[in-house]
Amino acid sequence: MLPARLSPQQLDPLAGVTAQAFAWVFVSAAFATAIGLTLVHRAEYHELPLLLGAFAALAAAGLIVILASSPRRAPFTGRAAAAIHLLCLAAVALEASAQWGTNVAVRSDWAPLALALLVMATGCFRPALEILAMTVVSAAFVAITTITGAIASDSALPTLVYAGLTAGPILAAGVGAAVFSVTLVSRLLRWRDATHGQRLVAVERMRERVRDDLRHERLTMIEDEVGPFLRDLLARGATDGSTAASARQFADQLRRALVDEADGVWLDGVVAELHDAAGLATRMDGTQRAAVEAACTALADRRTRATLERAGRRIRLVLVWERDGRGRLGPELQAMLRHVFPGARVQLRVRRVELEFDAA
């Protein structure tokens, strides 16, 4: 897939947590711009309800940016980005209506600038192509609105100049955000490619260690009793009355040991208490296991209990931890949990996380 179609948040979920701070900065800047320019050019506004409507639309757009960039709601969706554009365009239209015929200083229009600032916030989360496409459409709308407003205000200069003053910054912000996004994605992909070989070598090294350990365990298990028994039998060359009973006993012991190992659940050693009668923990893939394990490790001091059960066609994982003790489920872990269970329903509550994910 082209880097321009991938989002930075897809490839590096933790980057989304970093970017949340930027989202706050851009939203604050958008509001400061809107309030400041309105106060300085208050004489141009003659329809207070429309102006308040524009502020309400901007507030809604800012709220979406804040909520969508929150680790608790990761990832930032395309729908959220579209909503931001639509609400800001509503603000543009309402602001233009509030100063229809009296818009002397077109450069003082705050709604296009606020849109440009919020577009920049999406650069941390959304794919470059999507950012560009939405920006071009929004810039066109803003240009048309400005041109009609300039005509109504009987402006001195060609109306296209005014359109450039309002749509230009939006286009520039969109291109800047798209380049920011595609640069992050390209470098992340380059890092993945560059370290692929190292990771393979590390896995092979790990596999060798695991095999050595396992071989030692198996030999210990067999050479304890079964091996000597069979070797003695081979040396004697015949079975007697007690052979069948011994063979049955050794078979039962060996089978029990193997069944216990096959039934072992990885989550068992990670939480204080595990309720997983159907062995559903084995349905998580490696990445999901690592994220859940990291979450449980962070809460290790708070006696985490895990319950896995079927919820229709999905599997529900509930992690509950106690009030006492150190450790918490930080935003980076919340974002990671949401990221590694794509399409899952994730509910984060006080001392409790519920995840419903598709069974493999």
Added chain:
Amino acid sequence: MSTALPPDIRSADADGQGGDWIFPLSETTATTRAALVSGASALSLVLLGVLACLGVLLTVTEPGSIVWWMPLALLPLAAGCVAAWRWEPIPVIGYVAIALAAIGAFVALTIAIAQSPAQAPAGTAGFVLSMTTNVAVLTGAASDRWTGGIAGALGGYALGEGTIAITAAFVGLQYRVDIPPIAIALGVAVGYAVVPIARARARRGTASLERADRRTRARRLREMEGRDSIAVLHDTLLGELAALAARAPGPLTEAEREGLAESLDSSAMLPLLRDERTAEVAGVGAWLVSIGAAGGLRIVLEGDVAALDAIADPAGSALRSALEQCVVNVARHAGVAEAWVVVGASPGELSVTVVDEGVGFDPGSVPHDRLGLSESVRGRVERCGGSVRLWSSPGAGTSVHIVVPTGV
């Protein structure tokens, strides 16, 4: 009765490889910096492009409203912007060159605005000087290699606004404080200052995630390798012990001695053992027939049997071991003298069905500790990305349908 057997280990991470979902802290600083510089430079270049277009538009549609060479005065700023973006590392002489280019551009632009009737009334706060000062802020931030962009942003503003103010005094252009460039300079400086704080907050979990990822991968490999050896142990030692448990006392036959010796050898090799026994037999089909014959069972091969020999490891060895166990199961438990192995090849996968018309069984009532179907058949096949389905009921025979990927 049909029983779908879902995989408990996904083939996607069957190689135990992982870790590419956690971008290391050591890489994030340079990456974020590169993205910020690229984004700021692209934004600046588009702004300059828009300004140039507006200058040309005014020159064409309102001759005399702005001096014709105003767009040309933007070129040094664009060059400085590209240099700050692409020049790595920027030598001291480079910074001097970029600063001189910017100063020259601002002097020229201020003179241009002073001579332009459409812009002069706004003084130094007109859109041309305002937007170009923003570009100076962003270029300064992009070229700053020492303070992460903070000093660069403020320096860019000081350089732009200072040059404009001094030049305006000389050419008689009214100086007006322009709020947007001040806000942008402060905003960019604050933004760059926030980066390390925000990153530290986000990366708190990186170390614990990396540790958890390593532990998970090691455990995963242990589980997969362990299950391989469980299957081999089941097919060898457990089989021999079960046979001995059911045997009447007396001397061991040559075949029994060989079986015991081979099982002991195999167990000593665990878990490095990979099934290579089929190499001695001419084709998997013939090998299955020989296994059936040893257990008093006639195996009838149907379909594209040659495809069994063409499938590469690890799917090939997993399929051969699983089929061996299926044939052994029929010979031991079905109570019939004949079974069918039906092979079907299609692009990307190979399916094999082992069918008997024997006593059958209720899959739901198989004791939990029976490892034949769960580990020797299902476990092996699913670990290589395949699937197993089983149909059986008491008195109605048994069919085991195995599908493995061929990668074609």
